[in-house]
Amino acid sequence: xxxxxxxxxxxxxxxxxxxxxxxxxxxxxxxxxxxxxxxxxxxxxxxxxxxxxxxxxxxxxxxxxxxxxxxxxxxxxxxxxxxxxxxxxxxxxxxxxxxxxxxxxxxxxxxxxxxxxxxxxxxxxxxxxxxxxxxxxxxxxxxxxxxxxxxxxxxxxxxxxxxxxxxxxxxxxxxxxxxxxxxxxxxxxxxxxxxxxxxxxxxxxxxxxxxxxxxxxxxxxxxxxxxxxxxxxxxxxxxxxxxxxx
Amino acid sequence: xxxxxxxxxxxxxxxxxxxxxxxxxxxxxxxxxxxxxxxxxxxxxxxxxxxxxxxxxxxxxxxxxxxxxxxxxxxxxxxxxxxxxxxxxxxxxxxxxxxxxxxxxxxxxxxxxxxxxxxxxxxxxxxxxxxxxxxxxxxxxxxxxxxxxxxxxxxxxxxxxxxxxxxxxxxxxxxxxxxxxxxxxxxxxxxxxxxxxxxxxxxxxxxxxxxxxxxxxxxxxxxxxxxxxxxxxxxxxxxxxxxxxxxxxxxxxxxxxxxxxxxxxxxxxxxxxxxxxxxxxxxxxxxxxxxxxxxxxxxxxxxxxxxxxxxxxxxxxxxxxxxxxx
Numbered sequence: 001x002x003x004x005x006x007x008x009x010x011x012x013x014x015x016x017x018x019x020x021x022x023x024x025x026x027x028x029x030x031x032x033x034x035x036x037x038x039x040x041x042x043x044x045x046x047x048x049x050x051x052x053x054x055x056x057x058x059x060x061x062x063x064x065x066x067x068x069x070x071x072x073x074x075x076x077x078x079x080x081x082x083x084x085x086x087x088x089x090x091x092x093x094x095x096x097x098x099x100x101x102x103x104x105x106x107x108x109x110x111x112x113x114x115x116x117x118x119x120x121x122x123x124x125x126x127x128x129x130x131x132x133x134x135x136x137x138x139x140x141x142x143x144x145x146x147x148x149x150x151x152x153x154x155x156x157x158x159x160x161x162x163x164x165x166x167x168x169x170x171x172x173x174x175x176x177x178x179x180x181x182x183x184x185x186x187x188x189x190x191x192x193x194x195x196x197x198x199x200x201x202x203x204x205x206x207x208x209x210x211x212x213x214x215x216x217x218x219x220x221x222x223x224x225x226x227x228x229x230x231x232x233x234x235x236x237x238x239x240x241x242x243x244x245x246x
Numbered sequence: 247x248x249x250x251x252x253x254x255x256x257x258x259x260x261x262x263x264x265x266x267x268x269x270x271x272x273x274x275x276x277x278x279x280x281x282x283x284x285x286x287x288x289x290x291x292x293x294x295x296x297x298x299x300x301x302x303x304x305x306x307x308x309x310x311x312x313x314x315x316x317x318x319x320x321x322x323x324x325x326x327x328x329x330x331x332x333x334x335x336x337x338x339x340x341x342x343x344x345x346x347x348x349x350x351x352x353x354x355x356x357x358x359x360x361x362x363x364x365x366x367x368x369x370x371x372x373x374x375x376x377x378x379x380x381x382x383x384x385x386x387x388x389x390x391x392x393x394x395x396x397x398x399x400x401x402x403x404x405x406x407x408x409x410x411x412x413x414x415x416x417x418x419x420x421x422x423x424x425x426x427x428x429x430x431x432x433x434x435x436x437x438x439x440x441x442x443x444x445x446x447x448x449x450x451x452x453x454x455x456x457x458x459x460x461x462x463x464x465x466x467x468x469x470x471x472x473x474x475x476x477x478x479x480x481x482x483x484x485x486x487x488x489x490x491x492x493x494x495x496x497x498x499x500x501x502x503x504x505x506x507x508x509x510x511x512x513x514x515x516x517x518x519x520x521x522x523x524x525x526x527x528x529x530x531x532x533x534x535x536x537x538x539x540x541x542x543x544x545x546x547x548x549x550x551x552x553x554x555x556x557x558x559x560x561x562x563x564x565x566x567x568x569x570x571x572x
Contacts, residue, residue, distance in 0.1 A: 075292065104383075144298070156279065219286075
């Protein structure tokens with residue numbers, strides 16, 4: 001379903017049912033997350049997702065997945081991915097989002113706060129409401145965007161070099177809304193689809209723009225960083241589906 | 247002459263810069279940039295985003311940084327020093343703002359520096375692991391790196407301290423303890439542990455088993471002791487451990503299913519046939535069924551008082567009989 005056809009449409013309010021799973025050890029101890037935290041996390045994620053007309057609504061009680069092997073999943077090897085997908089298959093066909101709270105989540109490039117896969121979303125114990133909102137928006141079809149990029153192997157870090165201009169956020173340029181001289185890297189760092197902050201200042205990430213925004217599509221490159229710049233699909237116009245886990 | 251020399255140096259520098267336009271000195275700022283670049287980025291959408299595939303692994307990334315140090319003639323320990331500053335900065339930020347996702351940046355940096363294997367990190371890692379003010383994600387990650395880098399002997403002393411931090415019932419050790427026990431297991435299998443060190447390890451684990459209420463960790467330790475500590479399987483100490491854990495959570499069906507058979511198996515043995523490991527490990531705490539401890543002095547006094555009482559009674563009886571006879 002295309003949620004938004006024209007930029008001046010009023011977004012329909014959509015309640016997204018959320019099935020919540022908390023992983024515990026096989027002996028039913030050590031839940032990765034206290035169930036009492038879930039309503040607050042969803043409420044805070046909704047403060048961000050309301051920009052997109054989405055409201056996460058917990059569907060039923062919290063479920064527990066009692067399997068020690070699922071407590072600290074990884075996406076490093078194919079076997080690890082199978083194990084993670086086995087967890088994410090605890091529910092299927094719910095018609096909404098499935099959130100799986102785990103303790104530590106490891107990717108091949110290091111630990112993660114959250115990961116979106118087709119079968120569901122895993123959130124590590126260090127993840128918070130912003131993590132949930134970010135992953136849910138991945139499930140809507142949005143991509144990541146980065147304000148800076150590291151050139152490997154030298155390790156030189158470069159930021160988007162430009163001052164914000166209409167062509168860098170064509171759907172969101174409001175003529176004077178932005179302070180003069182505002183750098184594009186700071187616009188990008190505030191976006192919910194920007195996984196990190198900017199440099200030493202982890203800015204609060206919460207913004208969902210109307211349309212595409214100019215920024216890096218990757219966080220490292222071995223080539224010319226300019227080749228990694230493009231208008232990224234991080235805005236409402238890119239939300240081509242309601243978030244659904246398979 | 248000086249002008250010629252200056253001209254020569256400038257020419258060489260310019261020529262070098264022209265040949266390597268992308269190369270920049272690997273100074274602290276460059277190291278920090280590379281660490282930040284690694285710390286804040288997450289590939290969290292691999293299925294849908296082609297740009298998040300084929301990324302360098304953590305080990306690859308660390309080796310790149312080491313290579314940059316070699317090329318620039320910079321001591322590799324600068325990576326560790328700058329990383330420590332960055333980890334501290336993240337920890338302080340999380341503490342002041344409650345933004346737990348930033349803790350992951352520190353965890354990622356700890357994972358990165360772990361690839362150095364540099365033992366100079368140990369004091370820092372110990373401090374981070376045992377600092378109650380540091381968020382548990384960072385503590386746990388620091389402890390894991392410590393156990394990976396440290397020697398067997400250092401690990402034992404480290405875990406002696408770590409077992410004492412139980413503000414979250416000890417759950418923060420849930421990845422550390424299996425790592426530690428796995429390392430000890432390998433070391434014993436490789437015969438790289440002296441008898442004395444193994445005895446210290448067993449003593450530590452026996453002492454821990456007498457106080458813990460953390461069932462999963464107790465189970466890992468129990469498995470280890472069953473395998474490596476002669477006499478433990480049918481010991482009073484093992485009975486005490488599982489009795490305590492079962493009594494503290496009587497409603498948990500799974501605990502009863504898993505641990506009640508252990509308790510029942512030991513209870514089926516007559517008490518005098520069970521092992522009491524206090525002879526081997528004298529520092530172990532008393533068992534719950536022990537009579538209150540009596541010192542030998544107290545016993546001696548009690549015996550003396552008893553004798554005096556008997557003598558006094560005999561004298562009184564004798565005097566009474568003499569009086570009656572008179």
